[in-house]
Amino acid sequence: EAGVTQFPSHSVIEKGQTVTLRCDPISGHDNLYWYRRVMGKEIKFLLHFVKESKQDESGMPNNRFLAERTGGTYSTLKVQPAELEDSGVYFCASSGDTYYGYTFGSGTRLTVV
Amino acid sequence: AQSVTQLGSHVSVSEGALVLLRCNYSSSVPPYLFWYVQYPNQGLQLLLKYTSAATLVKGINGFEAEFKKSETSFHLTKPSAHMSDAAEYFCAVSDRGSNYKLTFGKGTLLTVNP
Numbered sequence: 001e002a003g004v005t006q007f008p009s010h011s012v013i014e015k016g017q018t019v020t021l022r023c024d025p026i027s028g029h030d031n032l033y034w035y036r037r038v039m040g041k042e043i044k045f046l047l048h049f050v051k052e053s054k055q056d057e058s059g060m061p062n063n064r065f066l067a068e069r070t071g072g073t074y075s076t077l078k079v080q081p082a083e084l085e086d087s088g089v090y091f092c093a094s095s096g097d098t099y100y101g102y103t104f105g106s107g108t109r110l111t112v113v
Numbered sequence: 114a115q116s117v118t119q120l121g122s123h124v125s126v127s128e129g130a131l132v133l134l135r136c137n138y139s140s141s142v143p144p145y146l147f148w149y150v151q152y153p154n155q156g157l158q159l160l161l162k163y164t165s166a167a168t169l170v171k172g173i174n175g176f177e178a179e180f181k182k183s184e185t186s187f188h189l190t191k192p193s194a195h196m197s198d199a200a201e202y203f204c205a206v207s208d209r210g211s212n213y214k215l216t217f218g219k220g221t222l223l224t225v226n227p
Contacts, residue, residue, distance in 0.1 A: 043217040056214060104157035
């Protein structure tokens with residue numbers, strides 16, 4: 001089966017610009033998660049979708065971040081406007097009904113300059 | 114809130130030597146515990162997980178980890194390191210019933226020397 005796909009793999013934007021990250025989970029996986037790793041820090045949870053509904057968004061840093069999941073399929077994470085501290089690697093993961101562990105994507109490395 | 118401590122941000126071993134990566138967690142109730150590995154330019158891959166069955170968990174690529182409740186530890190070991198084991202390793206926990214939200218440690222970069 002195809003894995004979790006994230007794009008772009010890298011993005012360099014200027015402070016104040018908008019960036020949209022996309023995640024395509026494994027087909028049929030209802031659970032979709034976003035995580036972020038800021039340089040030198042641990043990987044941190046951002047939010048969790050079950051199908052198209054936000055189950056838990058307690059990790060979203062602030063209202064500059066907006067996540068959506070269209071029709072319970074792919075998800076986007078928009079940062080608007082981007083700040084320097086938003087730089088890091090954004091990971092997406094998905095899992096099915098039975099929890100065998102997430103499948104992670106390769107991540108999007110975001111650099112805000 | 115849960116916390117995970119990985120002792121040593123960088124561990125260096127010789128090829129063929131024992132690999133020991135340490136992980137301690139903070140929960141008073143045994144959580145689910147995981148080890149993930151990230152090879153360069155790849156995503157996180159699940160190595161193994163503990164979900165309250167056997168305390169000694171075997172994973173892929175010859176790795177295993179032992180859950181020790183009394184020590185709140187879940188250290189990762191491999192008897193003999195291979196060059197291909199060079200990667201960053203992450204310990205993570207999730208509270209039961211938390212929709213499997215993971216709390217990660219800071220990661221340990223493993224270097225294997227020839």
